[in-house]
Amino acid sequence: MDGYFPGTQSGPMDTTETFDSLVRAEFSPRTSYLNTASNGLLPARAVTALHEAALMRAEGRPLLPLHENVETCRAAYARLAGVPADRVAAGASVAAHTGLLALSLPPGAEVLTAEDDFTSVLNPFHVRGDLKVRTVPLERLAESVRPGTALVAVSAVQSADGRLADLPALREAARAHGARTYVDFSQAAGWLPVDAAQYDFTATVAYKFLLGPHGAAFLTVPEDFGGLTPVLAGWVAGEEPWDSCYGPVAELAHSARRFDLTHALFTYAGLRSSLELLEELGISAVHDHAVRLADRFRAGLATLGHEPLPAPGSATVSVPGLGVRQPELSRAGIEVADRAGNLRASFHLYNTETDVDRLLTALEA
Structure with a gap:
């Protein structure tokens, strides 16, 4: 397909053709999956790794390699997030990580949040x-940090x-007022270059843009653990x-592993392979590809008389009032989401210009 990938790449890939061939070898969706x-x-x-992990259980083989996958994933995510591996905890959900932070705050502490952010x-x-x-x-978050804001x-x-979110502005405002920061990278990690080292706490699930199975999430913490108490700690949180x-x-x-939750071993088996793929491709190359397709969709919407919600630079595009069309689009083999009444299309490394144009054509009908 002409224009399947952007003309310039950054990251480990040497050529567009290499990026193209690697993605084609890994993905064969039967729908326009957006x-x-x-x-x-x-x-x-990842599918192969999951199958092998299930066979190990079924055949009664030692499971030590599955436990080792957790540490490999921890290290891979640490590289992606820009922090040392000893600042990364392996958990199961953003909600559980948020709960740890909530428990760490003293009564009466002020937590500043954005309107209609994700519940977790x-x-x-x-x-x-x-x-x-x-x-x-959201656009007033940084200016709303004030003395007494704890998080x-x-x-x-x-x-x-x-x-x-304007994270640099938020970071500077928080530092000016002595507030801590907690950033959820669930809709960013895997397509948007992130730097968890710039924030006190960050979290992400692995089943979205990180391309992993359900059941894994990561939490990054400060070197001093930021006052968190490992109230959910089990045996995996021990030094030995x-x-x-x-x-x-x-x-x-002695590391952030004290905040680990019991590991979903099958999940980490698949996730290891997914993170390896993202490292091979390079997040910058994935970002350029995804945003180019999102911008193509935005331009096409304008020709149809639709105005998406402003989200410049994002791989996700939401169009007010069109969420009701999600069922018919799904029946036509185009997978999008209905979120708060908006038609939400999100673009990643396996999407093509054909996917974009197919959605635009369906919306024109």
């Missing part, structure tokens, strides 16, 4: 019942509409996990 913001597609190598970033602070949760529009929590990319199976854990891990 819904990665809900669930990413699994690359072929918000709800644990609300259910505490004794925190002051203040909510403002600012926000998604780097908004789930409902793809808007990007296999010596921590009975009775209270005598010695917690």
Whole structure:
């Protein structure tokens, strides 16, 4: 297909053809799949790894290699996020990670959040019942940090509409007022270059743009752990996990692994392969490809008289009022999402110009 990938690439790939051939070898969707913001597609190598992991269980083979996958994934995500591996905890969900932060705050602490952000970033602070949760529009988040704000929590990319938070401005405002920062990279990591080292805490799930199976999430913490207490710690959180199976854990891990939750071993088997693929391709190359397709969709919408919600630079495009068309599009083999009444299309490395044009043609009908 002409124009399948951008003409210039950055990252490990030497040529467009290499990027092209690698992606084609890994993905063969039967639909125009434009819904990665809900669930990413699994690359072929991840499917193979999942099958092998299931066979290991079925055949009674030692599972040590599956446990080793967790550490490989931790290191790979650390490289992607720009932090040392000892600052990365392996968990199961953003909500669980948010819960740890919520429990760490003193009664009456102020948490600043963005309107209509994803529930997993918000709800644990609300259910505490004794925190002051203040909510403002996303574009006013940085200017709303004030003396006494303890924590600012926000998604780097908004789930409902793809808007990007102004994270540099937020970081500077938080530092000026002594507030800590918590950023959810679930809609960013895997297509948008991220730098978790710039924030106190970050979290992400692995089943969206990181292309992993469900059941894995990562939390990054400061070197001093930021006052978090590992209240969910089990045996995997011990400095010597296999010596921590009975009775209270005598010695917690000296790294962020003290915040690990029991590992979903099949998930990490598949995720290891997915993260390897992303590293081979390079996040910058994936970013250029995804944003180019999103911009093509935005331009096509304008010719049809539709105006998407403003989200410049995002791989996700949301169009007000068209969410009701999601079922008919799905029947036509075009997978998008209906989010808050918006038709949400999200673009990733396996999408093509043909996918974009097919969606535009369907919307024109």
